[in-house]
Amino acid sequence: MLRSRFAMGAIDxxxxxxxxxxxxxKRIFIMLSILEASPHHTGHFLPEPFKTYNLIKMxxxxxxxxxxxxxxxLLLIRYGG
Amino acid sequence: xxxxxxxxxxxxxxxxxxxxxxxxAGAKVLMLDVGNRDLKYADMIPDLNFLEIRKNDENQxxxxxxxxxxxxxxxxxxxxxxxxxxxxxxxxxxxxxxxMDSGDFxxxxxLARGGLGAGWGAGCFVFSKPELEAIGLAQEGLTDAYNxxxxxxxxxxxxxxxxxxxxxxxxxIQGPIDIDPQIADVYSMYKRKRKRxxxxxxxxxxxxxxxxxENLGDRRKTSYTDMEFWSDPGGSTYRAWMTxxxxxxxxxxxxxxxxxxxxxxxxxxxxxxxxxNVDNGESVRFTCRKLIIASGVLGTxxxxxxxxxxxxERLPIISNxxxxxxxxxxxxxxSTIPESKTSLAQLYIFYDRNHDNxxxxxxxxFTYRSLLMFKLVKEVPLAQVDALRLMRFxxxxxxxxxxxxxxxxGSGKFVELVRDGGSPTGDRLRxxxxxxxxxxxxxxxxxxxxxxxxxxxxxxxxxxxxxxHGSSIHYGGALPFSERDEPLTLSPGGxxxxxxxxxxxxxxxxxxxxxxxxxLTLMANAHxxxxxxxxxx
Numbered sequence: 321m322l323r324s325r326f327a328m329g330a331i332d333x334x335x336x337x338x339x340x341x342x343x344x345x346k347r348i349f350i351m352l353s354i355l356e357a358s359p360h361h362t363g364h365f366l367p368e369p370f371k372t373y374n375l376i377k378m379x380x381x382x383x384x385x386x387x388x389x390x391x392x393x394l395l396l397i398r399y400g401g
Numbered sequence: 402x403x404x405x406x407x408x409x410x411x412x413x414x415x416x417x418x419x420x421x422x423x424x425x426a427g428a429k430v431l432m433l434d435v436g437n438r439d440l441k442y443a444d445m446i447p448d449l450n451f452l453e454i455r456k457n458d459e460n461q462x463x464x465x466x467x468x469x470x471x472x473x474x475x476x477x478x479x480x481x482x483x484x485x486x487x488x489x490x491x492x493x494x495x496x497x498x499x500x501m502d503s504g505d506f507x508x509x510x511x512l513a514r515g516g517l518g519a520g521w522g523a524g525c526f527v528f529s530k531p532e533l534e535a536i537g538l539a540q541e542g543l544t545d546a547y548n549x550x551x552x553x554x555x556x557x558x559x560x561x562x563x564x565x566x567x568x569x570x571x572x573x574i575q576g577p578i579d580i581d582p583q584i585a586d587v588y589s590m591y592k593r594k595r596k597r598x599x600x601x602x603x604x605x606x607x608x609x610x611x612x613x614x615e616n617l618g619d620r621r622k623t624s625y626t627d628m629e630f631w632s633d634p635g636g637s638t639y640r641a642w643m644t645x646x647x648x649x650x651x652x653x654x655x656x657x658x659x660x661x662x663x664x665x666x667x668x669x670x671x672x673x674x675x676x677x678n679v680d681n682g683e684s685v686r687f688t689c690r691k692l693i694i695a696s697g698v699l700g701t702x703x704x705x706x707x708x709x710x711x712x713x714e715r716l717p718i719i720s721n722x723x724x725x726x727x728x729x730x731x732x733x734x735x736s737t738i739p740e741s742k743t744s745l746a747q748l749y750i751f752y753d754r755n756h757d758n759x760x761x762x763x764x765x766x767f768t769y770r771s772l773l774m775f776k777l778v779k780e781v782p783l784a785q786v787d788a789l790r791l792m793r794f795x796x797x798x799x800x801x802x803x804x805x806x807x808x809x810x811g812s813g814k815f816v817e818l819v820r821d822g823g824s825p826t827g828d829r830l831r832x833x834x835x836x837x838x839x840x841x842x843x844x845x846x847x848x849x850x851x852x853x854x855x856x857x858x859x860x861x862x863x864x865x866x867x868x869x870h871g872s873s874i875h876y877g878g879a880l881p882f883s884e885r886d887e888p889l890t891l892s893p894g895g896x897x898x899x900x901x902x903x904x905x906x907x908x909x910x911x912x913x914x915x916x917x918x919x920x921l922t923l924m925a926n927a928h929x930x931x932x933x934x935x936x937x938x
Contacts (some may be wrong), residue, residue: 359459
């Protein structure tokens with residue numbers, strides 16, 4: 321299940337609420353920090369310029385986030401945390 | 402056995418300044434220290450600003466994350482969480498040599514050259530008369546001592562509403578540091594709401610820091626690289642090792658590292674200092690006419706308890722409670738974080754509810770960037786990919802408030818030295834730090850008042866994070882100042898009661914810790930203690 325990109329994000333979101341210090345989240349966190357400390361990915365970790373387009377994008381992303389979190393919680397209930 | 406006139410134990414803020422006073426007076430001084438240094442990262446970090454490093458340096462993962470990934474925090478926020486990998490040497494070897502046993506007290510100790518001061522946030526505060534009385538410090542000569550200390554290290558600040566809580570009485574200060582647009586906006590909002598906030602006891606001022614805005618000797622004024630948590634570019638931020646380095650050029654000063662002082666004994670007209678070589682475990686002894694201990698409050702407590710043979714005696718301990726509060730200022734969403742900035746505190750909010758300059762709360766405001774995004778992402782209860790996107794969007798509007806509270810002793814706050822056959826020193830420190838219900842309620846009340854003030858200043862708090870007791874890295878009171886000549890106390894002048902020639906130059910005597918940082922006062926006190934040691938015959 322964790323090989324699925326969608327499932328990984330959803331499970332991370334669900335765990336963020338029910339078990340924030342889980343091993344899965346820790347692994348993602350380490351990968352995230354390694355990426356951040358690489359000059360090739362710097363742009364993905366610096367503040368986004370404020371534009372109306374970005375604001376709209378952010379609102380849409382937050383809607384996706386809500387669905388991602390709900391799916392994650394369902395997956396955790398179904399398959400266990 | 403080696404013999405000198407004066408021995409100073411420890412190279413931290415107090416030891417360095419006591420030694421400087423002795424050396425300048427022509428005394429022959431030996432400084433004993435473990436003296437760990439950063440031999441791994443210091444030369445690796447380019448003298449560039451944070452963004453240039455982020456975009457260009459292929460090696461950045463080594464010092465940002467650490468070769469052993471020690472810079473990737475996980476779990477609850479504990480002591481040392483604020484230490485970046487290049488600062489990890491500050492606490493190196495302490496688990497081995499400074500054994501501590503406590504479930505509710507997590508102090509940070511140091512065996513580094515420069516001590517805990519190597520990671521100091523550089524805040525400089527002159528204490529008020531009521532605060533000094535509560536501490537129990539002899540006030541004679543203290544104003545001059547504050548000025549001497551400030552002159553040595555260089556203090557930048559402003560004569561504004563916050564001045565009476567930080568730079569009052571300092572004759573020469575450098576101009577204040579430049580502040581980010583986010584912080585400037587908070588400051589201008591304060592000016593608009595000044596009367597209402599002042600009526601409630603809140604005063605806001607520019608930060609007073611040991612960060613140069615003008616060149617001072619070999620040290621360069623800050624170039625706003627935003628790298629203060631990782632390196633000491635240009636020596637702009639004062640560190641105690643700079644004083645030790647400068648003293649090492651003097652003929653009457655000798656620095657001896659790799660030794661840990663364990664106890665002392667007074668024999669004849671002098672003092673014998675017992676130490677252990679940390680490389681081979683061998684005992685080593687030194688003798689001197691006067692001993693000045695500046696091992697940090699917990700280190701000095703260990704030495705004193707062993708020297709007096711009171712192993713079961715409980716000593717009081719105090720440490721400022723603190724919390725930090727990430728806030729968002731939505732009106733700053735469209736702003737940009739300037740390329741040139743400082744990571745250090747940019748604005749102070751003082752809470753003087755009784756308007757008497759006693760029991761004043763102190764909050765420092767920071768903007769966030771150089772500690773990297775992933776540490777913020779961890780705190781957000783979302784999938785990390787979403788948290789990252791959200792934080793990238795919000796970052797220009799994020800302000801962090803670090804809130805410190807004043808602290809007094811209590812029956813639940815103590816340390817005691819107990820035997821431990823597995824420890825290389827034969828003992829370990831056991832600590833307890835429990836606040837009474839009244840103290841807890843008072844802290845929550847002050848935190849609520851601060852939250853209210855932050856909201857009035859346009860900062861919407863997102864979360865309050867309470868680190869463990871002891872992680873404020875401000876300690877005091879283990880050998881409290883006392884007029885009575887009792888063992889394990891200090892005279893107000895800094896002599897250890899029950900001894901003739903042993904002085905304590907660190908914060909061990911402080912019976913009260915103002916919320917404002919104690920470092921400048923430690924320097925001033927160390928200077929006076931050294932002067933008294935010179936006068937003492």
